[in-house]
Amino acid sequence: MPRGKALRTLHELPIVKGFRPFWMRPNYRQGIVLCLEEYEALRLIDYEGLIHEDAARKMNISRPTVTRIYEKARKKLSQALVEGRSILIEGGDVKLNGVHFMCEDCNHRFVVESSLNGNICCPKCQSRRLISLSECFVRGCRRCRRCR
Ligand SMILES: [Zn+2]
Numbered sequence: 001m002p003r004g005k006a007l008r009t010l011h012e013l014p015i016v017k018g019f020r021p022f023w024m025r026p027n028y029r030q031g032i033v034l035c036l037e038e039y040e041a042l043r044l045i046d047y048e049g050l051i052h053e054d055a056a057r058k059m060n061i062s063r064p065t066v067t068r069i070y071e072k073a074r075k076k077l078s079q080a081l082v083e084g085r086s087i088l089i090e091g092g093d094v095k096l097n098g099v100h101f102m103c104e105d106c107n108h109r110f111v112v113e114s115s116l117n118g119n120i121c122c123p124k125c126q127s128r129r130l131i132s133l134s135e136c137f138v139r140g141c142r143r144c145r146r147c148r
């Protein structure tokens with residue numbers, strides 16, 4: 001990944017952690033890792049239909065850089081499709097606007113400024129069974145129940 005210029009702060013994380021192919025046993029070692037800026041480039045260019053210049057502006061990177069990230073992401077998707085590999089979305093040179101959580105009981109997603117006081121519960125159902133999406137997506141996770 002090109003270092004230096006910080007990527008746009010992400011306000012939302014993908015709704016799933018990845019994809020598993022039919023017919024194949026789940027095996028993370030064979031999985032392809034799509035990092036968050038690759039996901040974001042695909043989302044902006046393919047899903048939202050932006051031209052590369054606009055996607056680059058939104059991601060706060062240069063046009064050649066966004067094209068490079070996008071082409072890498074497309075290559076990975078086609079590899080997963082053709083080779084029957086799972087896709088894991090995680091890591092990358094991104095910042096988040098806060099600490100993202102998902103409630104295990106009601107699936108509600110919410111963001112807090114910091115998790116330092118350790119006393120966080122779901123604002124909808126008050127459950128304390130929470131998954132740290134920030135940890136799961138940014139640092140990489142095999143521990144939470146959703147990722148197994
Ligand atoms: Zn809840």
Ligand SMILES: [Zn+2]
Pocket residue numbers: 136141142143144145146147
């Ligand atoms: Zn996880």
